[in-house]
Amino acid sequence: MHSPALAAALADIDTVFNGFASPRETGCALCHLPEETAYLRTPYTRVPPDVLRRFAFEGSDHFDDHAASMRRLLPQTAHAIADGTLDGIGWSFPGLARVAWRDWPAGQSAAIEAFVLAWWQDTLTTAAPPYPPADVFETCAMILGAHAPLLDRWQPGPAADAHLVSCVARWEHGLVFDESPFSWWAPGDEPAVVAALRVWLAEHAPARLRAAGEPDLALRTELLALPYDDRWAHPYWYSPSTTD
Numbered sequence: 001m002h003s004p005a006l007a008a009a010l011a012d013i014d015t016v017f018n019g020f021a022s023p024r025e026t027g028c029a030l031c032h033l034p035e036e037t038a039y040l041r042t043p044y045t046r047v048p049p050d051v052l053r054r055f056a057f058e059g060s061d062h063f064d065d066h067a068a069s070m071r072r073l074l075p076q077t078a079h080a081i082a083d084g085t086l087d088g089i090g091w092s093f094p095g096l097a098r099v100a101w102r103d104w105p106a107g108q109s110a111a112i113e114a115f116v117l118a119w120w121q122d123t124l125t126t127a128a129p130p131y132p133p134a135d136v137f138e139t140c141a142m143i144l145g146a147h148a149p150l151l152d153r154w155q156p157g158p159a160a161d162a163h164l165v166s167c168v169a170r171w172e173h174g175l176v177f178d179e180s181p182f183s184w185w186a187p188g189d190e191p192a193v194v195a196a197l198r199v200w201l202a203e204h205a206p207a208r209l210r211a212a213g214e215p216d217l218a219l220r221t222e223l224l225a226l227p228y229d230d231r232w233a234h235p236y237w238y239s240p241s242t243t244d
Contacts, residue, residue: 017108032051094143112143147197
């Protein structure tokens with residue numbers, strides 16, 4: 001059962017992108033069969049799940065009109081994402097992050113942004129979401145081209161705090177070395193993203209981690225606020241853990 005906000009965002013996607021197609025699409029003959037590419041030229045037809053997955057994560061150079069193809073696939077793709085049936089979340093770069101959708105007509109760009117934010121909010125409030133929260137965070141951030149809107153919505157709550165524990169446990173090792181914890185972020189953007197994520201986690205996460213029974217993880221997260229050399233000079237690394 002989707003949250004009301006996610007259900008409304010999906011309904012808006014269905015309305016705004018209803019009937020789109022890429023009429024002159026020839027696709028990549030090396031990667032897709034002619035009958036598969038024909039789906040992109042044909043509106044109002046469901047795409048088989050395995051074909052949808054490959055199109056949804058395909059590089060833009062595999063299309064004559066990548067933006068038109070993404071519009072064509074958006075309703076079915078959004079529903080598959082929300083249902084947890086789009087295989088590839090977390091280990092492939094989403095095609096929607098490769099198109100300049102913010103330059104599309106206002107109704108289209110607003111529908112995409114609302115869907116991404118509603119998907120993230122739904123993940124935060126669901127105890128066992130279909131995809132790991134860290135994978136959802138990274139996918140949403142890549143599509144939005146920003147992670148601040150996601151962090152702003154990460155308010156305390158039972159499910160949200162449990163997801164914070166799982167995400168920090170996955171991210172902390174890379175962040176403490178000033179390395180990106182992400183798999184698919186554009187390399188040129190990573191330093192600023194990593195720095196901002198360190199700042200947010202050091203400020204907002206420790207108290208919530210302690211309340212969730214993770215004092216050691218909370219302490220290491222606090223160290224992210226320190227300059228690199230000071231971080232590694234901290235007594236924490238040279239004394240037994242308080243959880244041992």
